[in-house]
Amino acid sequence: MINWYPGHMAKAQQKLKERLQVIDVVIELLDARIPFSSRNPQLEELLEEQRRIIVLNKMDLADYETTKDWVAKLEQEAPTIAVNSLRGQRVSLILNRAQEMMVEEQEKLAAQGRRQKNIRLMIVGVPNVGKSQLINQLCNSGSARTGDTPGVTRGQQWVKLREGFELLDTPGVLWPKQDDEEVAFKLAATGAIKEGSYDQETVAYKLLKILEERAAAQLQERYKLDWLPTHTLELMEEIGRKRGCLMSGGKIDRQRTAEIILKDFRGGQLGRITLETPKEVSEDEDSRTDY
Incomplete structure (x- = not known):
């Protein structure tokens, strides 16, 4: 079981709850590759009464058609926009939508002879989902500190x-315990959970099992495979062999191989891949209610 919940996150969640009283619109930032798994259920409860925009980030790394399906599903809850915060694609739509959501309130102020207020936004999401990159794009500057390590932004500003x-x-705020192993795996695979809190070989192995079905051609092309082994463990070892991850006696270094697979997936070198679809999530939820 993956269980990573630094102390500063518990405090941040409490402060977040306090600050919601002065926020007009909340931007809920999700990873387009795992829109369901990157949602914090505790945040869902906190944001229930808030104006909200759902933003699917890293759309450039996710399957295009599946992202469209997710946008259609999440639109039933709140306005939903897919973006690429690294390059700033579609980011301007977020402020435009927030402005539209505040029109009625601003008009009331104008009718009272008062000037329009600054619209106060809050951006929330799990670690390493691209919050600082998005803020930088919204600011058109590098004022927000960024980093690849989950949990780099610790203060509120x-x-x-x-x-x-x-x-x-x-x-970024995770919830205290990832008791759904599938969710925990996907968070680890996409880099939302700090390395050292999970076994990389296990995560890479589970990731390969999904990629065998969804990205077989990309695997063969990326790792110059002449054939795709039937068993996942054989595939992992063949990738290690092709990448020169060898130890004494010709044994495959699975740790190094796992690191390569995870890095390639996170960086988009294996193509645009989404690890969960709305249909799969609905079927999974339905199956749980049957027991």
Whole structure:
């Protein structure tokens, strides 16, 4: 079981709850490759009464058609936008949508002879989902600290956006225990959980099992495989052999192989891949209610 919940996250979640009282619109940032698994159920409860925009980040790494399916499903809950925060693609749509959501309130202020208020935003999401990159794009500057290590943004800070907008940055927040092993695996595979908190070989092995079905051609092309082994363990060892991950006696270094597979997946070298679809998630939830 993967169980990673640094102490600063518990405190951050409490502060987040307190700050919601002064927030107009919450931006819930999800990973487009795992929209269901990257949602924090505790945040869902906190945000139930809030104006909210759901943003699917890293759309450039996710399957295009599956992302469209996820947007259609999540639109039933709240306005949903797919973006690529690294390159700034479609990011401007977020502020436009937030402005639309506040029209009625701004008109009430104008009718009272009061000037329009700055729209206060809060961005929330699990670690390493691209929050700081998104903030930088919204600011058109490098004012927010960024990093590849989950949990790099530990404090809360107000960030000035374009005229009429302020944004409260918050640390990425996981929930205390990932008791769903499938969810925990997907969070680890995409880099949301800090390395050292899980076994990389196991995560890479489970990832390969999915990729065998969804990205067989990409695996063969990336690792120059003449054939695709029937068993996942054989496939992992063949990838290790092709990449020169050998120890004394010709034994495959599975740890190094796992690191390569995870790095390639996270960086998009294996193509645009989504690890869960709306249909799969619905079927999984239905099967649980049968017991």
